[in-house]
Amino acid sequence: MDFDLMITSFPKLLSATVITLKLLSVSLFFGLFIGLLFAILRLNKNPIINKFAYGYSYVFRGTPLLVQIFIIYFGLGQIEYFRSTFLWVVFKEPYWCAIIAFALNTGAYTSEILRSAFQTIKPGFIEAGKSLGISNKIIFYKIQIPIAIKQSLPAYGNEIILMMKGTSLASTVTLLDLTGVAKYIISTTFKPIEVFIVAGSIYLFMTFIIHNLIKYLEKKFSY
Amino acid sequence: MELLYFGDNGWGDELFIATLMTVAVSISAMLIGFLFALIFTPLKLSKYKILNLIGNFYTTVIRGVPELLVIYLFFFGGSGAIMYVASIFGYFEYIEINAFITGSFAIGIISGAYSTEVFRGAIQSIDKGQFEAGKVLGFNKYIHFFKVIMPQMLRLALPNLSNVWQITLKDTSLISVTGLVEIMRQSYIAAGSTRDPLLFYSFAAVLYLLLTFISMKFLNRLEKNYSRGF
Numbered sequence: 001m002d003f004d005l006m007i008t009s010f011p012k013l014l015s016a017t018v019i020t021l022k023l024l025s026v027s028l029f030f031g032l033f034i035g036l037l038f039a040i041l042r043l044n045k046n047p048i049i050n051k052f053a054y055g056y057s058y059v060f061r062g063t064p065l066l067v068q069i070f071i072i073y074f075g076l077g078q079i080e081y082f083r084s085t086f087l088w089v090v091f092k093e094p095y096w097c098a099i100i101a102f103a104l105n106t107g108a109y110t111s112e113i114l115r116s117a118f119q120t121i122k123p124g125f126i127e128a129g130k131s132l133g134i135s136n137k138i139i140f141y142k143i144q145i146p147i148a149i150k151q152s153l154p155a156y157g158n159e160i161i162l163m164m165k166g167t168s169l170a171s172t173v174t175l176l177d178l179t180g181v182a183k184y185i186i187s188t189t190f191k192p193i194e195v196f197i198v199a200g201s202i203y204l205f206m207t208f209i210i211h212n213l214i215k216y217l218e219k220k221f222s223y
Numbered sequence: 224m225e226l227l228y229f230g231d232n233g234w235g236d237e238l239f240i241a242t243l244m245t246v247a248v249s250i251s252a253m254l255i256g257f258l259f260a261l262i263f264t265p266l267k268l269s270k271y272k273i274l275n276l277i278g279n280f281y282t283t284v285i286r287g288v289p290e291l292l293v294i295y296l297f298f299f300g301g302s303g304a305i306m307y308v309a310s311i312f313g314y315f316e317y318i319e320i321n322a323f324i325t326g327s328f329a330i331g332i333i334s335g336a337y338s339t340e341v342f343r344g345a346i347q348s349i350d351k352g353q354f355e356a357g358k359v360l361g362f363n364k365y366i367h368f369f370k371v372i373m374p375q376m377l378r379l380a381l382p383n384l385s386n387v388w389q390i391t392l393k394d395t396s397l398i399s400v401t402g403l404v405e406i407m408r409q410s411y412i413a414a415g416s417t418r419d420p421l422l423f424y425s426f427a428a429v430l431y432l433l434l435t436f437i438s439m440k441f442l443n444r445l446e447k448n449y450s451r452g453f
Contacts, residue, residue, distance in 0.1 A: 062436070063393070071428065165289040168289035192299040
């Protein structure tokens, strides 16, 4: 055991954790909107819209995240026309490519979580709202969404933890996040166990925080 | 499209072999995972606190740490650890482990943690009377487990095990960082030498979708088979 290496690598890994957290929070933020949008599309009665939303979630849940990042980072840059559009400013940065891939991926999972949450709302709640003469819009925002949030919290907590582990793939597109820096230190010092213990503990600590945060929110939202 | 043809000019045959490699790694990782589950599920269900702690430590650490980090640990640390063990027995030559073995072991440990949780949940949701009945009838412990508990456990565990299979299948894409030529690695090589990453990575995505689609069809059939009479 090389304790000196563990102590000296800790600040480096900790500063890399900031990038991991940035990637996680930004992609979760966009992913939540994508998820909500596709959950609503999934519940649409029009079969074409419905199938489209199902196809989206099927493709993104059925393929590895690594393939998705590589298609966005390496693949899209190949299209000549695409390079001349204003979107290229975003897509040439590995940081934004990673975030787009993560957001689309977590959006697919989130849409499934929210859809099942919407479907388990008892029809009585909506009927009660209707019979009180509340408009559909307000029923959606004031009745369906709060209940759906409560129902989907445990599953969404798991998704946050999965996404946190997923951000480690950003290291494959040259980003120096926690895993990227850990790999760099391992490959320069050839001391994998020490670095794994330090980086793993940071990840476990984040898992612990997220887990407890979700538990707290679940308690707050329960009635 | 010509790039995907079989033969010398296309990458079709290489990608086909790579797909078989992905399937082989996934299956061996799943089996190694079952071995780990076989060890750690009894620990998690044990009466003794210390054994519980060991079981919980395994599942918590593996499920809380990114897969890629575990793979790097095995990739960089695997041969070192084996050489250390070998040096105790007086063997000092350099030992290199095959990428297939390292990869399936790393993914196996990860899938083992998920399988352990699935088996634990399945055993815990079996009716208590089933355990008591075995005791009352004076069954041997092992016969009771294999003839009474296991068939019921499998029925409850199968839907979740097919989820674990999907996770394992997708995790094998990460082994490409160690140089094992599976779908991702082969696409990376092909994309590099033809400068057509969009085509090859999209094709890789299609191959993964095909694999998950076929295996889900098969597993759904198995589930139906196991839940006869329910």
